[in-house]
Structure formats: C-alpha cells, structure tokens
Amino acid sequence: MAVTDAAIDKIKQMILSGELTPGSRLPKEADLAERLGLSRNSLREAVRALALINVLDVRQGDGTYVTSLEPRLLLDAMSFVVDFHQDDTVLQFFQVRRILEPAATAMAATSMTEPEIDELRGILSALPEDPSVEQLVANDLRFHQRIAEGSGNAVLCSLLESLSGPTTRARIWRGLTQENALEKTREQHAAICEAIASRQPEVARAWATVHIAGVEEWLRNALA
Incomplete structure (x- = not known):
C-alpha cells in the first residue's frame, strides 16, 4: 500500500x-x-x-x-x-481513451491552425511552477480538451469529452500518490505539443500513446 x-x-x-x-x-x-x-x-x-x-x-x-x-x-x-481501489471500471475508460486520444492527437497535428497551436502552448505555460494537484489536473483536462477540439472531428471530440469526467478522480489520485507525476506530465505534454506544432502526426500519436498508457499502467498497479 x-x-x-x-x-x-x-x-x-x-x-x-x-x-x-x-x-x-x-x-x-x-x-x-x-x-x-x-x-x-x-x-x-x-x-x-x-x-x-x-x-x-x-x-x-x-x-x-x-x-x-x-x-x-x-x-x-x-x-x-x-x-x-476495488472497481476496475475506471480502467476501462482509460483503455478506451488510449484507443481514441492518440488518433485525435495525430489529426490535430495536421488540422490545428497556428493560433490554435499558440493557444495550446499557452495552456502549458499557464501551469504554475509548483501547482496544486487541482491546478495540475485542471490544466491536464484543458490541454487534452483543446487537442480533441483541434482534431476537427466533432464526434471524436464529444466522445473524448465524455471520458473526461469518469477519469478525473483517478487523475487527482495519481497527482497525489505517484512520485514525479508533475514532471512526467509536463515533459510528455510538451513533447505532444511540439509534435503537433512541427506537423508530425505519427510522432504526436506516439507521444499521446506513451502518455496515456503510462497513466493506465499506474492505475492498473494501484488497482492491483
């Protein structure tokens, strides 16, 4: 424990x-x-x-x-x-997110405009140097929401938004209990953002997969 x-x-x-x-x-x-x-x-x-x-x-x-x-x-x-710790339903939500979000991130790398990418960078820079868990999770939610919107696919964006609520508590718990959660989140968000900015959809897809799979693996261990 x-x-x-x-x-x-x-x-x-x-x-x-x-x-x-x-x-x-x-x-x-x-x-x-x-x-x-x-x-x-x-x-x-x-x-x-x-x-x-x-x-x-x-x-x-x-x-x-x-x-x-x-x-x-x-x-x-x-x-x-x-x-x-006893209900693995939240893990299933993360599994679906891992399927959908990398696709949305790859699409964003080809469809987001330069002002939209600047907005995405602004979300990252708005996170304080030493944020509370609440600030970290709120920033994380906004970052991923902006990428989903940037995919240009309203149905995919709606699906990802519907996954947000059921996974928020797990994100808070991770922020409180996982060592280096802040550093990992910052590093991976920056890599995703730069892959989108440099118009590399497959790199963006790969970083999104690494990011979400890492949270999913932490959750799997926590449930175990």
Missing part, C-alpha cells in the same frame, strides 16, 4: 471508529503524525486527499475538521477511496 493510502486508511479508521466525529477538529499535525506513526509529509498529503473528496475541511488559521455530515453521508464520501 502506498504511503499516502496508508495514511488515509489510518485517518479513515479514526472516523469510522467514532474517535473522530463529524464536526470534530483533528489534533495538531505534529501530534497526530507521531500518534499514527506517520511522517508529517505523509499526513499532510492524506489530509489534502481527504479534503478533495469533502471528508475533511481545512480551515486556514483554524485547523482541520471532519466535515459535519451525517454518518451515512460521510461513509458515502469515504467510499470513493474504496471504490477507486
């Missing part, structure tokens, strides 16, 4: 056991990390992950609280973590 997942599991057990109740405040970071046998960094990542799915509420200058939900609703929110 990944370190972040283990940290999440320990906090989850505190909530499910009633040790932490809805609306209660988590102990100070240093105290909780020591108590759970975690590094402060691992605890911090776990808190970020649980805040993303609305289990925890981080209040700047005040502390971190368990969201004031009914126990049933709280368990529903927590079930995302379980579902993610």
